[in-house]
Amino acid sequence: MTLQLDSLNEAQRKAVLTTEGPLLVLAGAGSGKTRVLTHRIAHLVQDKGVSPYQILAITFTNKAAGEMRNRLGDLLERGTRGMWVCTFHAMCVRMLRMDATLLGYGNDFSIYDDDDSKRLVKAIMEELDIDPKRFPLQGIRARISAAKNELRSPQEYEEAAGANPWLKTTARVYAQLQARLKRANAMDFDDLLVCAYQLLKDNPQVLAAYQERFRYILVDEYQDTNHVQYLLVKMLGARYRNVMVVGDDDQSIYSWRGADIRNILDFEKDYDEATVVKLEQNSRSKGNILTAANAVVANNRDRKKKRLFTVQDDGDKIMVYQAPTSARRASTSPARASACIGPVAATTTSRSSIAPTRSPVCSRTCCCVRACPTVSWVARASSTVPRCAT
Numbered sequence: 001m002t003l004q005l006d007s008l009n010e011a012q013r014k015a016v017l018t019t020e021g022p023l024l025v026l027a028g029a030g031s032g033k034t035r036v037l038t039h040r041i042a043h044l045v046q047d048k049g050v051s052p053y054q055i056l057a058i059t060f061t062n063k064a065a066g067e068m069r070n071r072l073g074d075l076l077e078r079g080t081r082g083m084w085v086c087t088f089h090a091m092c093v094r095m096l097r098m099d100a101t102l103l104g105y106g107n108d109f110s111i112y113d114d115d116d117s118k119r120l121v122k123a124i125m126e127e128l129d130i131d132p133k134r135f136p137l138q139g140i141r142a143r144i145s146a147a148k149n150e151l152r153s154p155q156e157y158e159e160a161a162g163a164n165p166w167l168k169t170t171a172r173v174y175a176q177l178q179a180r181l182k183r184a185n186a187m188d189f190d191d192l193l194v195c196a197y198q199l200l201k202d203n204p205q206v207l208a209a210y211q212e213r214f215r216y217i218l219v220d221e222y223q224d225t226n227h228v229q230y231l232l233v234k235m236l237g238a239r240y241r242n243v244m245v246v247g248d249d250d251q252s253i254y255s256w257r258g259a260d261i262r263n264i265l266d267f268e269k270d271y272d273e274a275t276v277v278k279l280e281q282n283s284r285s286k287g288n289i290l291t292a293a294n295a296v297v298a299n300n301r302d303r304k305k306k307r308l309f310t311v312q313d314d315g316d317k318i319m320v321y322q323a324p325t326s327a328r329r330a331s332t333s334p335a336r337a338s339a340c341i342g343p344v345a346a347t348t349t350s351r352s353s354i355a356p357t358r359s360p361v362c363s364r365t366c367c368c369v370r371a372c373p374t375v376s377w378v379a380r381a382s383s384t385v386p387r388c389a390t
């Protein structure tokens with residue numbers, strides 16, 4: 001059965017029909033990124049005769065992977081059997097369960113979750129007599145995690161530490177941690193990515209087999225990839241270069257855990273033959289919400305220019321609540337939002353990143369953007385904002 005593409009707009013259709021070569025789909029929130037990705041997979045399988053076995057679709061959370069599988073289940077007669085539709089971590093686990101012995105682990109290695117890993121680091125710090133008041137556990141763990149995601153080994157970390165007490169202390173814990181994990185035949189979440197990378201890098205025959213298998217690679221939420229995830233995609237796609245990445249540089253929210261926005265901004269440098277498609281039509285929100293969103297993200301520093309639009313009407317006007325503290329914001333926003341009659345967009349943007357706008361403004365002391373009968377759209381720091389008349 002041929003796939004029906006009538007439900008896609010023109011830009012979406014272009015992305016779906018561009019099946020060969022690298023493809024960057026740059027798109028705003030709710031513009032149909034996931035829809036395009038799933039339709040493209042369905043088009044490859046149903047219309048182009050590509051075997052599901054040759055498709056690798058990666059996303060970030062188990063929830064997103066589940067949703068993608070469900071959507072594909074609706075589109076594909078035979079579902080996703082044979083296809084890898086998974087998170088980066090799940091992909092790495094699959095690879096390592098086959099070949100971890102090549103790295104000196106057993107294939108039956110254990111996976112330490114966050115709590116396991118926290119307990120182990122705490123025990124190591126106690127053994128090394130490290131004062132947790134001076135060097136808090138979370139700080140040490142965050143530094144080790146960042147080092148892993150940048151592929152810096154304990155030795156490299158130690159060499160670079162110099163006389164810096166924080167770095168030196170982290171280096172001691174990091175070295176112990178890796179030794180203990182290996183002895184226990186265990187990997188933590190970061191190790192899954194690092195070890196899969198090592199496996200592919202050091203074993204050309206393993207890499208070649210995956211490159212040959214996965215002729216079509218698709219990555220959703222590409223703006224959230226960190227360095228090692230970026231390298232994994234690059235390595236796997238190097239043979240056929242059929243790499244499609246879908247993302248929104250304006251939705252990059254994970255820099256604190258290593259996401260590197262340059263991965264999406266530099267895609268065209270890595271693949272100079274890349275086709276670029278922008279999805280700017282939003283199917284989720286009304287005009288006023290989008291105008292406000294455009295005004296807010298226009299202030300982002302590193303971004304590719306795009307402007308979301310909708311064919312829907314303007315909808316209700318919106319207003320801004322600005323909370324005095326983040327805790328108040330967390331407790332107030334959902335209640336206020338659910339009380340709204342019109343469309344709601346709860347802001348996650350920090351106050352300092354919202355620049356003054358030129359529009360009439362309403363600001364109460366809270367931070368959810370909601371429909372308001374008396375004001376136009378806005379995003380602005382509270383100290384300078386006139387109050388709403390209502």
Ligand SMILES: Nc1ncnc2c1ncn2[C@@H]1O[C@H](COP(=O)(O)OP(=O)(O)OP(=O)(O)O)[C@@H](O)[C@H]1O
Pocket residue numbers: 007008009012027028029030031032033034035036283284
């Ligand atoms: N061409 C279209 N016609 C009708 N509805 C559409 C179209 N494209 C997307 N939608 C709808 O818009 C909503 C958002 O689509 P989708 O989840 O694919 O967007 P997204 O860009 O991945 O969103 P997010 O930024 O949340 O990841 C969905 O309800 C989807 O069905």
Ligand SMILES: [Mg+2]
Pocket residue numbers: 033034
């Ligand atoms: Mg999506």
